[in-house]
Amino acid sequence: MPELPEIEHLKRTLEPLLVGASVRRVSLRRPDVVRNIDQSGGGARIAERLLGGQRIRALRRHGKELAILSGAGRAVCIHLGMSGQLCHVAAGARPARQDHVHCVWHLGGRAEGRLLFRDPRRFGGLRVFSSEARLRTERWSRLGPDALAIDSATLRARLRRTRRALKAALMDQALLAGLGNIYADEALFAASMHPLQPAARLPPAASRRLASSIRLILRRAVAAGGSTLRDYRDGRGRPGSFALQHHVYGRGGHPCLRCNRRLETIRIAQRTTVFCTGCQVLLP
DNA sequence: ATGGGATCCTGTGAGC
DNA sequence: TGCTCACAGGATCCCA
Numbered sequence: 647m648p649e650l651p652e653i654e655h656l657k658r659t660l661e662p663l664l665v666g667a668s669v670r671r672v673s674l675r676r677p678d679v680v681r682n683i684d685q686s687g688g689g690a691r692i693a694e695r696l697l698g699g700q701r702i703r704a705l706r707r708h709g710k711e712l713a714i715l716s717g718a719g720r721a722v723c724i725h726l727g728m729s730g731q732l733c734h735v736a737a738g739a740r741p742a743r744q745d746h747v748h749c750v751w752h753l754g755g756r757a758e759g760r761l762l763f764r765d766p767r768r769f770g771g772l773r774v775f776s777s778e779a780r781l782r783t784e785r786w787s788r789l790g791p792d793a794l795a796i797d798s799a800t801l802r803a804r805l806r807r808t809r810r811a812l813k814a815a816l817m818d819q820a821l822l823a824g825l826g827n828i829y830a831d832e833a834l835f836a837a838s839m840h841p842l843q844p845a846a847r848l849p850p851a852a853s854r855r856l857a858s859s860i861r862l863i864l865r866r867a868v869a870a871g872g873s874t875l876r877d878y879r880d881g882r883g884r885p886g887s888f889a890l891q892h893h894v895y896g897r898g899g900h901p902c903l904r905c906n907r908r909l910e911t912i913r914i915a916q917r918t919t920v921f922c923t924g925c926q927v928l929l930p
Numbered sequence: 931a932t933g934g935g936a937t938c939c940t941g942t943g944a945g946c
Numbered sequence: 947t948g949c950t951c952a953c954a955g956g957a958t959c960c961c962a
Contacts, residue, residue, distance in 0.1 A: 814933085916936090
């Protein structure tokens, strides 16, 4: 499930392929994946709002969301949800999978080919904005600060405002943008913190440890191309290798890699949570 | 106000 | 072999 590292790596693989390319035509096969427009609108208008006829100027990321900006100033914000993929297919080449492709951008200019938005489970979606400024004020302002560069003072200030368990708080995108189930568990293990630790009761030293663990885990995961459990592929269709470095996620019942104790599995905020009862302790 | 739970959706794998 | 069924999970909405 794509979280911040997967989206950041996706951005880096797509940037050289997309920036400078022109969008010749947009084929929206499932209009309901565009979440912020009323569905009765006409086809030509929506093509323009999806950057049809425009040149791609830049890509932006905040948390788990990726935006494509056009020279005309418009923005398309892409959220991959659970199973979403964004894949560039060179002219003449065939994509690995053709099913569940909801939107296709036909590209001309320096990157001849197509950009495919594929999302079998359809938890993802697209949002269109008339400018980058509106994307930021109307959408990204609802998200917390980006987790890749979170500092301990900001993190601590935000955690103090909630009475939830640390794990639940870290996955709240309005509190901190970018962590999902995998990286929340991995960051808590790296920081030796119990997932049920009350988020508000974190001493300064602990929040420094947590913030630096979050940045470290995310940086390493970006460098490894993200975690591929099954579906995730980058912009060129390649899987990431960070799953090989997971210490707790997906390892419930197996021995802790640090102390050899059997890893515990519990549920927090509807999410499977794996942690080590020996290494991850509640603070007094 | 805050947080917990149901909901959406499909692919996969366990079990019969 | 083929079927059913539980489960996986991010965000959003509803309700206590």
